[in-house]
Every structure is written in structure tokens, then in C-alpha cells.
Amino acid sequence: GQQLNQSPQSMFIQEGEDVSMNCTSSSIFNTWLWYKQDPGEGPVLLIALYKAGELTSNGRLTAQFGITRKDSFLNISASIPSDVGIYFCAGQLNAGNNRKLIWGLGTSLAVNP
């Protein structure tokens, strides 16, 4: 199935550092989403983006919908230990009621206290 290119695959950082990850696609998307999956849990929606160029924040998290509509990035500022987890990007094409999310392979984040 179709996948998004998400990078980096994994990151190991010190507490307090800023983090940046991104997703790219060969297709144009109408929606970009960022999810976080804590160990042993299901993914939780962090930020949803609906317009090209849109920049949205959620606390220390900031995400942007790329102008070309083929990419998105997520930044985490001043990381803390509870930021540990897997971050997934997901995009959605506009193709009717059976449209589905296309998922990235995830970025695994480890934070050293």
C-alpha cells in the first residue's frame, strides 16, 4: 500500500533539545495529521492541518502543512522525558467516503533525562 516518507526513522536526544521531523509524499494531500503513540498504547492525535501553509501549535508542538501540499513537518521544543514515543504523520487524499489515511512509518523518539 501507499506510504509516506517520514524522517528521521529514530532520534535520541538530550532533555531540553528541540526536535524536528518531517513527512513527504509524491501525492497532494488535503489534510495532514500528526499522531503520537506512547509505548503500549494506541496513537493519539496531536495536530491536524487542513490548509496549505497552515502553521498550528499545540503547547510545545508546532506543525506545518507544506505549501506544495506534499509535505509536513513537526517540531517539538524543549523536549522532556514524556515526549518519548513514536510520532506518525498521516495524510488524506480527497476521494469520497472511503478515503483512508496514508501513514508514515513513524519516528521513534528517545529522550535522555
Next chain:
Amino acid sequence: DTAVSQTPKYLVTQMGNDKSIKCEQNLGHDTMYWYKQDSKKFLKIMFSYNNKELIINETVPNRFSPKSPDKAHLNLHINSLELGDSAVYFCASSRLAGGNEQFFGPGTRLTVL
């Protein structure tokens, strides 16, 4: 109150057995999903139901049969379990069909011996 719940949390069984996983959402959403997450953490959509009607059916062996008795419940029955079925299975729901803001359950870790 748990928004999307799944049972069981863990399932260990022998090859060849038949098993079911149950999912319930109390969000009043119209659409529910089953995802499979493999050991590499990739999230793969399997099925989606909108108001008890199947709307997404990805390339999944027909040993997997979803059933939606009402729009708040989506169960997954698996016949003749194989080693490769070992994974974490997530149920999710969204307000509308093709909805991008999906809410995930805690997952069911299936181990086939």
C-alpha cells in the same frame, strides 16, 4: 470513561485456532476501523465500517472477518490463525466516513504460537 475500548488486551493462542477481538466506542461516531501494527510499527488499515456498512476492505486474507452489530461496535474474527498474524490490532473510530481525526483504542496484542 474510555472512548474506544478493546478486549482482550493480550491474546496468546496456538496456530490454527479461531479467535475474536471486540471493540466498542462511546463517542457517537459513525465510522470504525481495524488496523494491524506489525513489529516494525507500520500501521496498516484492514477494514472500515460506516454505520454498520463495510466501506474499506484492504487486501486482507479472508480468514479475517469483521462484524459490526451496530455503529458503536466493530468486532474482528480471525479463523485458522497463522504465525504471521502475530501483531498488535488497533480499533479506531471517527465522526464521519473518511474522517481523518481518528481515535484509537489501546490495542490487542495477538501472539500466535
